[in-house]
């Protein structure tokens with residue numbers, strides 16, 4: 001609109017729509033990290049940045065059926081931005097894979113969710129899962145959660161690649177800002 005001086009970020013993200021990700025996992029993560037940094041340029045608010053991060057990962061990572069975030073709110077995990085089927089909204093700390101990643105303060109890789117005691121099934125198609133805590137100044141503010149219909153989908157390259165994704169989000173957003 002002519003004369004509108006309000007702050008606008010109308011930058012196109014078409015470069016992501018047209019990406020063909022390398023078959024080599026490490027190379028693919030290198031590209032994902034660069035694209036995520038580009039998405040975070042000029043914006044520090046947690047909600048749009050986590051929304052775009054979940055969309056990027058859902059596009060880029062093969063064999064995933066749910067990619068999203070849970071954020072700590074009132075001493076529990078509350079559903080945040082995600083891609084996939086509607087999911088459970090509240091997860092107590094210490095429950096499920098997500099709550100366990102928070103209580104243990106570390107990434108949890110689950111090769112077979114049916115063998116994980118207390119796993120919370122949000123999508124019956126999920127067979128394996130990875131949950132990475134988001135840590136700001138030694139405090140966990142939320143988790144990145146990714147589900148796959150493929151058993152044993154997540155290896156060490158995924159763990160390290162997704163821990164870097166979370167570090168980029170931790171330093172590129174203004175926490176807590178939701």
Ligand code: SME
Nearest residue numbers: 087096097098119120122
């Ligand atoms: N499976 C998770 C719950 C969240 S859904 O996968 C989206 C858990 O056990 O914590």
